[in-house]
Amino acid sequence: MKITLLAFGIVKDIFKAPQLEIDCEVADAGALKQMLADKYPELKKLAHYMVAVNNEYATDTTAIKEGDEIAIIPPVSGG
Amino acid sequence: MKITLLAFGIVKDIFKAPQLEIDCEVADAGALKQMLADKYPELKKLAHYMVAVNNEYATDTTAIKEGDEIAIIPPVSGG
Amino acid sequence: MIDIQLQNEAVDIAACIEWVRTPTSGGVDVFIGTVRDTTKGKKVLALDFEAYAAMALSEMKKIADEVITKWPVDRILIHHRIGKLSVGEVPVVIAVSAAHRDAAFDACRYAIDTLKKTVPIFKKEIFEDGEVWVSAHP
Amino acid sequence: MIDIQLQNEAVDIAACIEWVRTPTSGGVDVFIGTVRDTTKGKKVLALDFEAYAAMALSEMKKIADEVITKWPVDRILIHHRIGKLSVGEVPVVIAVSAAHRDAAFDACRYAIDTLKKTVPIFKKEIFEDGEVWVSAHP
Numbered sequence: 556m557k558i559t560l561l562a563f564g565i566v567k568d569i570f571k572a573p574q575l576e577i578d579c580e581v582a583d584a585g586a587l588k589q590m591l592a593d594k595y596p597e598l599k600k601l602a603h604y605m606v607a608v609n610n611e612y613a614t615d616t617t618a619i620k621e622g623d624e625i626a627i628i629p630p631v632s633g634g
Numbered sequence: 635m636k637i638t639l640l641a642f643g644i645v646k647d648i649f650k651a652p653q654l655e656i657d658c659e660v661a662d663a664g665a666l667k668q669m670l671a672d673k674y675p676e677l678k679k680l681a682h683y684m685v686a687v688n689n690e691y692a693t694d695t696t697a698i699k700e701g702d703e704i705a706i707i708p709p710v711s712g713g
Numbered sequence: 714m715i716d717i718q719l720q721n722e723a724v725d726i727a728a729c730i731e732w733v734r735t736p737t738s739g740g741v742d743v744f745i746g747t748v749r750d751t752t753k754g755k756k757v758l759a760l761d762f763e764a765y766a767a768m769a770l771s772e773m774k775k776i777a778d779e780v781i782t783k784w785p786v787d788r789i790l791i792h793h794r795i796g797k798l799s800v801g802e803v804p805v806v807i808a809v810s811a812a813h814r815d816a817a818f819d820a821c822r823y824a825i826d827t828l829k830k831t832v833p834i835f836k837k838e839i840f841e842d843g844e845v846w847v848s849a850h851p
Numbered sequence: 852m853i854d855i856q857l858q859n860e861a862v863d864i865a866a867c868i869e870w871v872r873t874p875t876s877g878g879v880d881v882f883i884g885t886v887r888d889t890t891k892g893k894k895v896l897a898l899d900f901e902a903y904a905a906m907a908l909s910e911m912k913k914i915a916d917e918v919i920t921k922w923p924v925d926r927i928l929i930h931h932r933i934g935k936l937s938v939g940e941v942p943v944v945i946a947v948s949a950a951h952r953d954a955a956f957d958a959c960r961y962a963i964d965t966l967k968k969t970v971p972i973f974k975k976e977i978f979e980d981g982e983v984w985v986s987a988h989p
Contacts, residue, residue, distance in 0.1 A: 563903050564973030565984040602989045607971070610906040626903055626971070632985035633900070633907070633931060633972030634884050634943050634963055642765050643835030644846040681851045686833070689768040705765055705833070711847035712762070712769070712793060712834030713746050713805050713825055727865040730881075736888040736938050742959075743868075743881040749950060750874040800874050812887060818960050821880075825952060 556580065558619065560591075561626040566604065569597045570627075584608060585615025591627065602630045635659065637698065639670075640705040645683065648676045649706075663687060664694030670706065681709045715777040716790040719770055724792045724806045733788040733810040740814035742821040746805040748798050758839045762795045762804055765833040769793070772832040776824050780809070783823075784816040791824060793834060804836075853915040854928040857907055862930045862944045871926040871948040878952035880959040884943040886936050896977045900933045900942055903971040907931070910970040914962050918947070921961075922954040929962060931972060942974075 560575040567573050581587040584606040592598050606613045607626040619625065639654040646652050660666045663685040671677050685692045686705040698704065716732060726745060733741055748760050777789045787810040794804050807824045811817040836847045854870060864883060871879055886898050915927045925948040932942050945962045949955040974985045 561903065563901065563971060564975075565987040568984075601987055607903070607906055610909050612969075626906065628903065628971050629973065629984065630986040631967070631969065631971050632974045633902070633970045634967040640765065642763065642833060643837075644849040647846075680849055686765070686768055689771050691831075705768065707765065707833050708835065708846065709848040710829070710831065710833050711836045712764070712832045713829045726868060730864060730883065734883075734885055734939060738885050739887040740885060741881075741883040743879075743883065744952065744956070745868065745872075745879040745881065746952075747872055747876050747878060747948075749877040801872060810885075814882065814884075814963060818882070818956070822956050 556621040558621065558623065558625055561624070563626065564629045565601065566598070566627045566629050569595050581619055583615060583619055584613035584617045587619060587625070588615070604629050635700040637700065637702065637704055640703070642705065643708045644680065645677070645706045645708050648674050660698055662694060662698055663692035663696045666698055666704070667694070683708050714788045715774065715781065716788070716792075717770060717773045717777060718792045719764055719766055719773075720792065720794055721796050722794075724794055724803050726803065726806055729790050729792055729806045729808050733790050733808040735787045735810055737812055738787045738810035739812050740817050741808060741810045742814070742817040743806065743808040744821050744825045745803055746825075748800050748802050748804065750800045752838055755840055757800065758841060759797050759799050760804065761797045761837040761839060761844075763835050764793070764795050768833050773828065776827050776831070780820045780824055784811065784820040785813070786811040786816050786820050789820065789824065791828065793828075793832075795834070797839075852926045853912065853919065854926070854930075855908060855911045855915060856930045857902055857904055857911075858930065858932055859934050860932075862932055862941050864941065864944055867928050867930055867944045867946050871928050871946040873925045873948055875950055876925045876948035877950050878955050879946060879948045880952070880955040881944065881946045882959050882963045883941055884963075886938050886940050886942065888938045890976055893978055895938065896979060897935050897937050898942065899935045899975040899977060899982075901973050902931070902933050906971050911966065914965050914969070918958045918962055922949065922958040923951070924949040924954050924958050927958065927962065929966065931966075931970070933972070
């Protein structure tokens with residue numbers, strides 16, 4: 556399936572783009588994180604990073620399907 | 635000796651004056667409180683009251699001498 | 714730095730906050746006391762504050778000095794108003810700036826808690842049917 | 852009542868405080884984040900904030916909703932700024948009004964502590980010799 560990943564903060568630098576269109580078969584956020592970590596080893600150097608699906612933080616078992624708004628979220632630092 | 639007592643809050647109502655000139659022999663703040671409680675029984679109904687000598691809260695053993703600025707301070711309620 | 718005031722005129726909240734901000738501060742905590750319209754379910758018309766001015770200033774200064782000693786804060790300001798205040802008006806503003814917010818929060822809360830215990834300021838609640846000196850009786 | 856905003860323009864601190872004040876409030880606690888001139892001993896020129904806007908708003912609203920549930924507060928406001936801010940400028944204002952000050956203090960502190968953990972806003976520190984995304988690396 557085709558999914559769009561929104562990137563923020565340092566993830567934008569790692570992806571070298573504010574969003575990424577990818578074609579892949581991942582059932583859940585955990586599988587997506589694994590796939591991304593393989594493709595972008597810089598992600599593994601972060602303190603941590605989260606996946607958000609449709610504006611909610613996902614756990615590894617959160618399902619991903621075509622059309623979802625998926626974001627890759629590095630450590631937040633608002634305030 | 636002659637001393638002047640400054641009264642604040644409800645103590646002003648009890649003394650019926652913002653300040654009181656009295657002629658008495660009291661060695662310390664404890665003795666003063668006792669004398670005042672006898673003369674103004676309404677003071678005993680307060681949650682508590684303090685004596686301040688020269689802008690500092692006094693303990694019962696704080697000495698009192700002529701010329702001191704003495705204030706009778708009911709429960710505070712600023713803020 | 715410390716700024717302590719006891720005043721008849723309205724406290725200028727924006728100016729208080731402006732005064733505590735410094736380039737080394739990462740955060741400011743501000744407490745703003747406001748006159749409530751009820752107390753223990755009874756409608757309040759106004760509060761009338763009086764102070765033993767000289768001692769109130771000296772006790773407020775003690776609080777600020779203690780705050781500066783106990784917490785790594787940049788500036789602390791305590792402005793207290795006296796006189797008759799209507800519902801919604803502001804009797805007190807305490808503002809504290811610090812490099813890190815924990816110190817600002819802790820210091821500001823300590824300052825208002827201590828002010829309410831030690832500073833000789835006295836308020837009378839004015840109701841439709843009478844007046845009561847707050848906390849005077851058990 | 853809740854007021855949440857994510858904005859490019861400067862946060863109007865006085866208007867924020869005015870909005871939370873109500874006749875039932877006895878106190879307001881306000882936290883004002885400010886851009887510090889140094890971090891870990893290094894001179895900071897500016898901070899650049901970006902947000903995942905839709906989710907940041909929804910996470911800020913969650914915090915406000917939770918505060919309203921957990922503490923007896925009257926109103927809570929959270930205004931966060933994005934874009935490039937110089938030293939002394941204000942990235943965030945959180946204001947909470949309540950009948951009693953303990954609730955205002957606890958709720959305001961909880962809100963800023965939680966915002967810094969959960970709201971997808973990201974800041975880059977801009978130094979004379981480069982830029983660093985804050986907290987990105989261990």
